[in-house]
Amino acid sequence: MDPRIKSGDDVERYGAEPLTDTEFATLIARLAPFVSHPKLGLAVSGGADSMAMAVLAADWAKSQGGAAIAFIVDHGLRPGSAQEAATAAAALRRLGIAATILTLTDLDAGSAMPARARMARFAAIEAACMDAGIIDLLLAHHAADQAETVIMRSLRGSGPAGLAGMAAVSETARLRILRPLLTVAAGRLRATLDARGVGWAEDPTNVDGRFTRARLRAARGDRQGDGPATRALTASAQADGLTRATAEAAAANWIAAHxxxxxxxxxxxxxxxxxxxxxxxxxxxxxxxxxxxxxxxxxxxxxxxxxxxxxxxxxxxxxxxxxxxxxxxxxxxxxxxAIAGPMAATSAANWDGRFRRPGTCPALPDETIAALGADAARLRDWSTLPSVVLESLPAYRSAECTLIAVPSLGWPTPEMVLPRRMLFHPARPAAGATFAPS
Structure with a gap:
C-alpha cells in the first residue's frame, strides 16, 4: 500500500460521528430532481472527502435502482500520480463502485497551476460524463472548503453573489454539478471511512504553503472542520446563497420580460x-x-x-x-x-464560450471555426444584421482559410450548413447557480 494511504486500522479516531446513509439521503434529496434509476458521476481524487462521498453516493444510487461511476483524473503533475490514481480506482472497485481513470497528457507545472489543473480535470470529467450518458456530477466539497472559499472571495473583494460561496447546485451546458456535503464537517467524512475500514490518500498539495487555500487551512487550525469560525462562515454562505438565488430569479424574470x-x-x-x-x-x-x-x-x-x-x-x-x-x-x-481565435471543428466543439456544435455533428478535421470577421463584407446582402453582429458570428474555413459556411446565416446552402450547425448556447442568463438550503 502507498505510504500516504490511511486506513481504518492505523488512522487516529476523528472524534466525530460518521455520516449515515440516512443523513446523506436527506442531503442529496435537497438537490432534486433526479431521473428515476439515477446514474451519478463522482469526481474522485482518492482523498478522504471524495472517497467518503463515493461510498455514500454509490449506496444512495443503488438504493434508487441506479448506479454511480467514479472518475479519477491522473494529472501527471508529480511522480507517482498514475499509481495514486490506480490505487484509488482499485479501492473503489473492491467496494463494488465502478471507476474510470482519465489521464491528462498536456498539463504542465507553471503559473496558475491549481486553476489550470481544475479546469483540465473538469473538462476531462465532463467529457467522460457525456460519453457515459451522465447528467449529474457530484463533487465532494465540504464545510471547510466552503469556509475557505468565502474567505478567499472576501479577500478578492467579491460582492454578495461571490460571498455565497460554492453553490450546492449549479449547471453547465451539459451537466448539473452537485455538492451535497457543503454543510458537513471534514472530520465526519474521515470518520465515515474509518468506520467502514476504507482507506484514502493524503494529497501533499493540501499542506503546500505555496497555495492560498493550504495557507488558509493551516491558519484556521480547524482540523475537524466544525469549529465556530467554519460554522459561522458556512451559515453566512447559506444566507448569501438564498439572497443570490432570489436575485437570480428576479434578473431572469426581468430579462424574459424586457x-x-x-x-x-x-x-x-x-x-x-x-x-x-x-x-x-x-x-x-x-x-x-x-x-x-x-x-x-x-x-x-x-x-x-x-x-x-x-x-x-x-x-x-x-x-x-x-x-x-x-x-x-x-x-x-x-x-x-475579445473573440476567441480559430479552433478545430471537432464534434461538440465550444467556440468562444458561446456557440456549440451538437455532439451529433461529425468532426471535420480539415476545417476550423473562427469569427467571420472581415469576411462579413461579402455577406452584407445575405443578411440584414448589423456589421458588428455579422463579424462576431462563427464561420467555418478550410485549411487554406477559404470561407466554407456561416451556419447562423444559413450560408451558402442548407446542405453545407447541416453538418456544421452551431447553437448559441452560453451560460444561462442568470448568475449561473442555485442554492439548496439546509
Missing part, C-alpha cells in the same frame, strides 16, 4: 433603466464568460443607459451601442477584440 435574445448571439434592451443583476447576467451570456462581471463597473450604466453608452462602449467583452435599424433600444453583441 430583453430580446437572438440565436445569432446578441441581445436587444429597451431604453429604460436596467437592473444591475440583469445586465451582469446578459453580459456574461453574450461574452460566453464563466463568471459574472464585477458590478462596480456596471453601476454608471444601469441608471442612465443612453447617457452612459452614447455612441457605444465596450465592457466585459461585450459591445453596447444604439440598436439603430434593429429598434429604439440598445444592442449588446460580442466585442471583436
Amino acid at each position: 430583453a430580446t435574445i437572438r440565436p445569432e448571439g446578441f441581445a436587444l434592451l429597451p431604453r429604460c433603466p436596467w437592473p444591475i443583476d440583469a445586465l451582469a447576467a446578459l453580459l456574461r451570456m453574450i461574452s460566453g464568460a464563466q463568471h459574472l462581471p464585477p458590478t462596480d463597473a456596471l453601476t454608471p450604466i444601469v441608471g442612465d443607459p443612453a447617457g452612459a453608452i452614447g455612441g457605444g462602449i465596450c465592457i466585459a467583452g461585450v459591445r453596447l451601442l444604439p440598436a439603430g435599424r434593429l429598434g429604439p433600444g440598445f444592442l449588446l453583441c460580442r466585442e471583436a477584440a
Whole structure:
C-alpha cells in the first residue's frame, strides 16, 4: 500500500460521528430532481472527502435502482500520480463502485497551476460524463472548503453573489454539478471511512504553503472542520446563497420580460433603466464568460443607459451601442477584440464560450471555426444584421482559410450548413447557480 494511504486500522479516531446513509439521503434529496434509476458521476481524487462521498453516493444510487461511476483524473503533475490514481480506482472497485481513470497528457507545472489543473480535470470529467450518458456530477466539497472559499472571495473583494460561496447546485451546458456535503464537517467524512475500514490518500498539495487555500487551512487550525469560525462562515454562505438565488430569479424574470435574445448571439434592451443583476447576467451570456462581471463597473450604466453608452462602449467583452435599424433600444453583441481565435471543428466543439456544435455533428478535421470577421463584407446582402453582429458570428474555413459556411446565416446552402450547425448556447442568463438550503 502507498505510504500516504490511511486506513481504518492505523488512522487516529476523528472524534466525530460518521455520516449515515440516512443523513446523506436527506442531503442529496435537497438537490432534486433526479431521473428515476439515477446514474451519478463522482469526481474522485482518492482523498478522504471524495472517497467518503463515493461510498455514500454509490449506496444512495443503488438504493434508487441506479448506479454511480467514479472518475479519477491522473494529472501527471508529480511522480507517482498514475499509481495514486490506480490505487484509488482499485479501492473503489473492491467496494463494488465502478471507476474510470482519465489521464491528462498536456498539463504542465507553471503559473496558475491549481486553476489550470481544475479546469483540465473538469473538462476531462465532463467529457467522460457525456460519453457515459451522465447528467449529474457530484463533487465532494465540504464545510471547510466552503469556509475557505468565502474567505478567499472576501479577500478578492467579491460582492454578495461571490460571498455565497460554492453553490450546492449549479449547471453547465451539459451537466448539473452537485455538492451535497457543503454543510458537513471534514472530520465526519474521515470518520465515515474509518468506520467502514476504507482507506484514502493524503494529497501533499493540501499542506503546500505555496497555495492560498493550504495557507488558509493551516491558519484556521480547524482540523475537524466544525469549529465556530467554519460554522459561522458556512451559515453566512447559506444566507448569501438564498439572497443570490432570489436575485437570480428576479434578473431572469426581468430579462424574459424586457430583453430580446437572438440565436445569432446578441441581445436587444429597451431604453429604460436596467437592473444591475440583469445586465451582469446578459453580459456574461453574450461574452460566453464563466463568471459574472464585477458590478462596480456596471453601476454608471444601469441608471442612465443612453447617457452612459452614447455612441457605444465596450465592457466585459461585450459591445453596447444604439440598436439603430434593429429598434429604439440598445444592442449588446460580442466585442471583436475579445473573440476567441480559430479552433478545430471537432464534434461538440465550444467556440468562444458561446456557440456549440451538437455532439451529433461529425468532426471535420480539415476545417476550423473562427469569427467571420472581415469576411462579413461579402455577406452584407445575405443578411440584414448589423456589421458588428455579422463579424462576431462563427464561420467555418478550410485549411487554406477559404470561407466554407456561416451556419447562423444559413450560408451558402442548407446542405453545407447541416453538418456544421452551431447553437448559441452560453451560460444561462442568470448568475449561473442555485442554492439548496439546509
